[in-house]
Amino acid sequence: MCLLRETLMQRLIVCSVLIVTASSVGMAQQRFEQQREAMVLRSLEAEGIRNPRVLEAMRKVPRHEFVRTADRGRAYEDTALPIGNQQTISPPYVVAYMTEVLDPGSEDRVLEIGTGSGYQAAVLGAICRDVYTIEIVPQLAKQAARRLQDLGYENVHVREGDGYKGWEEHAPFDRIIVTCSPESVPQPLIDQLKEGGRMIIPMGERYQQSFHLLRKENGLLQDERLISTLFVPMTGESEEQRRVQPDPDQPQIVNGGFERDENGDERVDGWHYQRNARLETDGAMEGQQYLRFENADPDSLSQALQGTAVNGRRLAALRMQFWMRCTGVVPGAGPAGQAAVVVHFYDGVRREIGAVVIGRWRGTLDWQDVRSVVQVPAEAKEMIFRIGLNGAVGQLDLDDLKIVPVPR
Numbered sequence: 246m247c248l249l250r251e252t253l254m255q256r257l258i259v260c261s262v263l264i265v266t267a268s269s270v271g272m273a274q275q276r277f278e279q280q281r282e283a284m285v286l287r288s289l290e291a292e293g294i295r296n297p298r299v300l301e302a303m304r305k306v307p308r309h310e311f312v313r314t315a316d317r318g319r320a321y322e323d324t325a326l327p328i329g330n331q332q333t334i335s336p337p338y339v340v341a342y343m344t345e346v347l348d349p350g351s352e353d354r355v356l357e358i359g360t361g362s363g364y365q366a367a368v369l370g371a372i373c374r375d376v377y378t379i380e381i382v383p384q385l386a387k388q389a390a391r392r393l394q395d396l397g398y399e400n401v402h403v404r405e406g407d408g409y410k411g412w413e414e415h416a417p418f419d420r421i422i423v424t425c426s427p428e429s430v431p432q433p434l435i436d437q438l439k440e441g442g443r444m445i446i447p448m449g450e451r452y453q454q455s456f457h458l459l460r461k462e463n464g465l466l467q468d469e470r471l472i473s474t475l476f477v478p479m480t481g482e483s484e485e486q487r488r489v490q491p492d493p494d495q496p497q498i499v500n501g502g503f504e505r506d507e508n509g510d511e512r513v514d515g516w517h518y519q520r521n522a523r524l525e526t527d528g529a530m531e532g533q534q535y536l537r538f539e540n541a542d543p544d545s546l547s548q549a550l551q552g553t554a555v556n557g558r559r560l561a562a563l564r565m566q567f568w569m570r571c572t573g574v575v576p577g578a579g580p581a582g583q584a585a586v587v588v589h590f591y592d593g594v595r596r597e598i599g600a601v602v603i604g605r606w607r608g609t610l611d612w613q614d615v616r617s618v619v620q621v622p623a624e625a626k627e628m629i630f631r632i633g634l635n636g637a638v639g640q641l642d643l644d645d646l647k648i649v650p651v652p653r
Contacts, residue, residue: 313328323546356422375401387405498648520549522536560652567647574634
């Protein structure tokens with residue numbers, strides 16, 4: 246009798262644990278669903294994404310399953326996150342933007358170059374008939390294949406190899422999406438794109454890229470340049486053989502006067518991930534234009550970013566100078582919710598090794614000539630300038646950003 250009671254108690258304990266575990270998992274899934282919905286409203290619809298199939302896919306695909314466990318709390322922020330092997334998962338807006346521009350149909354077969362975490366492939370898989378995705382980094386290819394299989398994306402097929410060679414045995418493709426940045430369009434991808442098909446690809450120099458939409462008509466590509474972007478440098482021979490290489494000993498800010506908008510899309514060239522920013526012409530301190538950041542929602546980003554190489558072994562500091570004006574600025578929640586110019590430094594494996602904040606402005610200030618000396622960590626190999634209100638509310642104007650490198 247005692248043994249029977251003990252067995253029953255053990256079963257009750259096991260059942261209780263299972264119920265508690267199932268309840269916890271259910272609550273976590275509900276929380277992630279709420280975060281996805283907020284992400285779609287705040288980072289996609291508010292930024293102009295309109296395709297209902299794309300929005301529905303972004304609501305369904307669990308981005309938290311494609312990031313590191315340590316980053317799950319940030320999975321639905323509109324930001325890139327490291328996934329290992331010097332690679333990142335693209336921000337949700339970039340994934341949605343590329344998918345919307347590609348405009349895939351439910352019966353389309355899509356080729357993706359650069360699997361990474363597998364998130365972009367999963368979003369496409371929620372829309373299209375079949376997705377063929379290629380990743381050059383063996384570890385990432387294997388991880389993505391397992392993850393996509395575990396999540397039930399049976400129509401997404403992962404291959405390890407050089408994506409610029411395409412996947413000839415499954416060609417031609419209705420759509421091709423390239424999530425790493427070559428200097429020019431690889432010929433095999435042109436050959437494997439179906440007549441009437443579309444390709445979206447980021448092209449340009451290592452730290453100065455733009456999206457291009459390519460349409461294949463009568464065997465030729467019609468090229469439309471879109472917004473500026475920044476994808477991490479590629480792995481392999483193609484990256485090493487770029488004709489134009491950055492000079493880490495002489496880093497400069499590109500288009501710091503915000504004068505250039507070559508494709509007339511009212512977004513400043515050379516700066517990527519622009520949010521709640523627009524060009525203004527009334528009363529510029531240098532040239533004809535300046536960049537205005539305006540934000541009424543502390544949960545929204547208001548920013549622009551630019552990356553470049555830097556050699557911390559050769560450079561001790563950067564002398565920064567720019568014009569700043571602000572109106573009614575109120576800081577947002579947390580240390581990131583500041584109107585500021587921020588310089589982020591990264592080492593050779595793209596770990597952040599320091600950040601310098603210039604500003605933290607608040608209230609109302611007329612145009613000011615801001616000058617600052619930014620110390621460069623010796624291990625620094627790359628840096629990103631993040632300018633704007635970030636999570637603050639109000640209005641911030643910036644013009645004529647310049648840096649002068651200081652040797653060690």
